[in-house]
Amino acid sequence: MNWLIDFFxxxxxWSGPDGIPVRILEHLEFSAAAFLIAAVIAVPLGLLIGHTGRGAFLVVVSANTARALPTLGLLVLVVLLIGVGTVLPVLIPLIVLAIPPILVNTYEGVRGIDADLRDAAYGMGLRGHQVLFQVLTPSALPLILLGLRLSAIQVVSTATVAAFVGLGGLGRFIIDGLATKAYSDVIGGAVLIALLALAVQLGFTLLNRAVVSPGVRQVR
Known part of the structure; x- marks a missing residue:
């Protein structure tokens, strides 16, 4: 507790280029960029594979990658290949980490829709893309949002690796604190990252309540 008091x-x-507000903003920039790129890739791909059933092996590969991927190891590999000086060494591992939860949950959400609902939609004269976007996607939205939430939390928690390549973010408090034995900074940085992850969790909970219809939430 004394360390937290010393830090906060x-x-x-709370001021200057190394202050908490600046570090939080840097952390959010890394996290948001990686998350948005991953979502743009994984959500359409998951919808397409889930709707057509083609390319399901990509989902299996993605799920296995998520379990086996050493993020720090990938960061080191990317640094060795392209060097430092840009944000790419951080974004690439975070994007690779963020894609599997989104892809898997989007795919499962669409594939898990009752076949009778699909048949009824086609029976009403809807075309393939209309069935996907007007019927299947709204029904799969809870699982899609779950994948997005899991991905966002993982990215926010893992963005600390930016400090390993000399970039900013909340990881600087941990890395620099360990280097100088300033353990109040280490604990303070860890607490800030945990609070940021909880804020993401809360944000997606509110988003789920706002965009998912009550009927779909009850069914899920």
Whole structure:
């Protein structure tokens, strides 16, 4: 507790380029960029594979990759290949980490829709893309949002790796604190990352309540 008081009660930690507000903003920039790129890739791909059933092996590969991928190891590999000086060494591992939960849950959400609902939609004269976007996607939205939430939390939690290649973010408090034995900074940085992850969780909970119809939530 004293370490937390030392960290959050230190006025120097709240101002300047190394202050908490700046580090939070940097952390959010890395996280948001990686998450949005992953979502743009994985959501359409998951919808397409789930609707057509073609390319399901990509979902299996993605799920296995998520379990086996060493993010820090991938970061080191990317740094060795393209060097430092840009944000790419951080974005690439985060994007690779973020894609599997979105892809798998989007695919499962669409494929899990009752076949009778699909047949009824086609029976009403809807075409393939209309069935996908007007019937299947709204019904699969809870699982799609679950995948997005899991992905966002993982990215926010893992964006600390940016500090390993000299970039900013909340990981700087942890890395620099360990290097200088300033353990109040280490604990303070970890607490901030945990709070940020909880804020993401809360945000998606509110989003789920706002965009998913009550009937779909009850069925799921």
């Amino acid at each position: 009660g230190n006025a120097d930690n």
